[in-house]
Amino acid sequence: MATAGATPSASNGTSRRGVLFDVDGTLIDSSYFHTISWWGAFRQFGYDIPMASIHYYVGMGGARLVDSLLPPDRDRADDEDIMASHGALYASRWPSLRPFAGVGELLARCHEAGLAVALASSAREKDLEVMKDVLGAGGSIDAATSSKDAKESKPAPDILAAALEALGVQPADAVFVGDAVWDMMAAAALGVPAVGVTCGGISADVLKDAGAVEVYEGPADLLRNFDGSAIGKLLTRGS
Structure with missing residues (x-):
């Protein structure tokens, strides 16, 4: 279930507004750890999938990623074991996880401006707990989701819908920040x-083609351009 803390209240009669953040590849430098973990898991079951192909699909839920990359006539009985192998290989990388530059300051800026902040992640619960510790910004985060909060993973919008519900924010009063094509499609x-x-490794042109209204190099770049960004405009809209 999505976890929520004390959500900021709207003032001046305006609707509550919020920002949703993807985590892997957006706030934490983990996309390539996921790529090499999937690569290793596939190899264990006899599938030699190029890392570049895997990387493009990182950001989808595990079942969707496996189904997108492996032959349709495969023995699907192995799928759960492949996903478990990826999880184990990725867990071995936990000690190396680091937030991108500017993450703490960006989350704090959103929170201090009165925006509700959610981590809209489809990670496993145990991975999410580790990543929340890596972020070290609990005071700026009002809610967080994991894979258990969505029936369908990205590009389906279920995770974002769960995060909005946890915040009590309507879609028209929110902005989503992500690093993958599937993030853009879900939003x-x-x-x-x-x-x-x-910063997750997908180019600006590809993200824009997928629907991004604007693209930055990473959290620090977004923070530098905060006032003119979609988040800044959300704050000033109707004021």
């Missing part, structure tokens, strides 16, 4: 403006 399905970041 579009709800009508939520999506801000892209290239």
Whole structure:
């Protein structure tokens, strides 16, 4: 279930507004750890999938990623074991996880401006707990989701819908920040403006083609341009 803390209240009669953040590849430098972990898991079951192909699909839920990359006529009985192998290999990388530059300051800026902040992640619960510790910004985070909060993973919008519900924010009053094509597609399905970041390894052109309203290099770049960004405009809208 999505976890929520004390959500900021709207003032001046305006609707509550919020920002949703993807975590892997957006706030934490983990996309390539996921890539090499999937690569290793596939190899264990006899599939030699190029890392570049895997990386593009990182950000989808595990079942969708496996189904997108492996032959349709495979023995699907192995799928759960492949996903478990990826999880174990990724867990071995936990000690190496680091937040991108500017993450703590960006989350604090959103929180201090009165925006509700959610981590809209489809990670496993245990991975999410580790990443929350890595972020070390609990005071700026009002809610967080994991894979258990969505029936369908990105590009389906279920995770974003769960995060919005946890915050008590309507799609029209939110902005989503993510690093993958699937993030942009999920946001579009709800009508939520999506801000892209290239720190996860996907180019600005690809993110824009997928629906990003603007793209930054990463959290620090978004923070430098905060006032003119979609988040800044959300704050000033109707004021």
